[in-house]
Amino acid sequence: MEKIVVLGGCGTVGSLMARILAKEYAVTVSDIRKQTPLRGIFQAEGIKLDLGGHNPKIIKEADKIAVAPSLLENERILQLIKGKKIITVQDIIASCKVKKPVVGVTGTNGKTTTTQILKNILRVAGYRVPEHHLNIQGNTEFIPALQARLEGDIAVVEIGTFGKPGEIKGAATDSKVKIAIITNISRDHLPPEDFPKYIECKKEIIDVAQHIILNADDPIVASFAKNLPGDRITFYGIESLKSHFEVFPENRECPYCNKTLKYKRRFLGHLGDYYCTCGYRRPELEVKATQVEKDKFKLNIAEETIKLKTGGLFNVYNSLAAAAASLTLGIDPDDIIRGINSFKGAAGRHEIIKEEPRIILDYAHNPAGVRAIMQLVKEETPGRIIVVNTIASESGIEGDREIARILSNADIIIPASYNARKASEHTRAKIIHIRSSREKIKQGTLGASRRQVEEAIQKALEYAEEDDTILIIGEGGYKYAKDILKGS
Numbered sequence: 001m002e003k004i005v006v007l008g009g010c011g012t013v014g015s016l017m018a019r020i021l022a023k024e025y026a027v028t029v030s031d032i033r034k035q036t037p038l039r040g041i042f043q044a045e046g047i048k049l050d051l052g053g054h055n056p057k058i059i060k061e062a063d064k065i066a067v068a069p070s071l072l073e074n075e076r077i078l079q080l081i082k083g084k085k086i087i088t089v090q091d092i093i094a095s096c097k098v099k100k101p102v103v104g105v106t107g108t109n110g111k112t113t114t115t116q117i118l119k120n121i122l123r124v125a126g127y128r129v130p131e132h133h134l135n136i137q138g139n140t141e142f143i144p145a146l147q148a149r150l151e152g153d154i155a156v157v158e159i160g161t162f163g164k165p166g167e168i169k170g171a172a173t174d175s176k177v178k179i180a181i182i183t184n185i186s187r188d189h190l191p192p193e194d195f196p197k198y199i200e201c202k203k204e205i206i207d208v209a210q211h212i213i214l215n216a217d218d219p220i221v222a223s224f225a226k227n228l229p230g231d232r233i234t235f236y237g238i239e240s241l242k243s244h245f246e247v248f249p250e251n252r253e254c255p256y257c258n259k260t261l262k263y264k265r266r267f268l269g270h271l272g273d274y275y276c277t278c279g280y281r282r283p284e285l286e287v288k289a290t291q292v293e294k295d296k297f298k299l300n301i302a303e304e305t306i307k308l309k310t311g312g313l314f315n316v317y318n319s320l321a322a323a324a325a326s327l328t329l330g331i332d333p334d335d336i337i338r339g340i341n342s343f344k345g346a347a348g349r350h351e352i353i354k355e356e357p358r359i360i361l362d363y364a365h366n367p368a369g370v371r372a373i374m375q376l377v378k379e380e381t382p383g384r385i386i387v388v389n390t391i392a393s394e395s396g397i398e399g400d401r402e403i404a405r406i407l408s409n410a411d412i413i414i415p416a417s418y419n420a421r422k423a424s425e426h427t428r429a430k431i432i433h434i435r436s437s438r439e440k441i442k443q444g445t446l447g448a449s450r451r452q453v454e455e456a457i458q459k460a461l462e463y464a465e466e467d468d469t470i471l472i473i474g475e476g477g478y479k480y481a482k483d484i485l486k487g488s
């Protein structure tokens, strides 16, 4: 068997390159890192390790050297492997065929949870589903294409975007996406002039997939079915509610005539049963939820009531999307129900990390995400809601102000980021400031430092009574809160 050494094999892309190559070759991962959380995975897949530097002897004995993209410009690395045949990530994508069906999930919110529910259904039905085992948010560039090439029967990949044209199409094409899910599209984290471009980006996946699963309750997502034959589309949505949900209404213009849409019923934000005077209306639902309560609903493909471990209307939508894709794949309805019922929830999504007072962690980082988690927490909290807001919106201060307005439904807000502090006058809830939020911290999408998150949580705990819920939102909270609370 040919020997291949993967340089930078402990990184996100490098680790996936190594695992794909290991299906056919004798692979050694070589990395300057001394440790990797993937050690167990590598061992189980027969991959050898050369950590803490690159052993020249191992490199010399290798037939070929695979190099993670981040190291391709590194002079020392290129010197080290001089004369060797190099394998790049593009080489792997070009030469390794995808032989399994691939489901691609895209949309503004709900991608991760929808992906995980669908994987759970497939596992319950007895299929092997590839996992990348990486702790990353937003799967962009090479990750979906590489994940689709890992060992398994059916792949489910999350396809995110930075809003650049061609990005989703490229990732979906490289991943050989056969079935596409579009969960929802929210404008609110973008300046209005950028919204049409963002819609076009999300729509790109339609050019690649054979079958498309669309959220009928989202007027823009549903309009993507225009000019497509009906048998290429499955629409899902909510038919009826049994209990009351706070709606947080948000207006949407008709994608055909630009007039403000009317709603027969609204479920969450801009999602609902809408219609327009021009004749556009919500399409007929094929996979639908009825009698929806906080954590229960009926699915029209089965008799049994579904009971969610993590409730909320947004999780009903995530479950419907996963169910629709499963049906397209020919999965038995009984397995679909069992797969949804046994899903335990995704990390950092309505994750309860402490009780009395209850502390909930949620990765919500845009207005639509905040609306969704507030709707659920409002429904289930006997006491007050105290929000620790670590968000710095991707769309700048307008997004932060919109989030502040949505948080008017909370009782107390503790801004933990500089941006949340700046926008806080736009809320009607009581504000309590911490000292450290005066400092401006923004690294990429991360808006709050560990110190800010820690001070805000301490402040929240001072105010919280037994029945209250502390809701920590944003990437800063997602990154630091569990670790901060470990000791307390």
Ligand SMILES: [Zn+2]
Residues within 6 Å of the ligand: 254, 255, 256, 257, 258, 259, 276, 277, 278, 279, 280
């Ligand atoms: Zn219209």
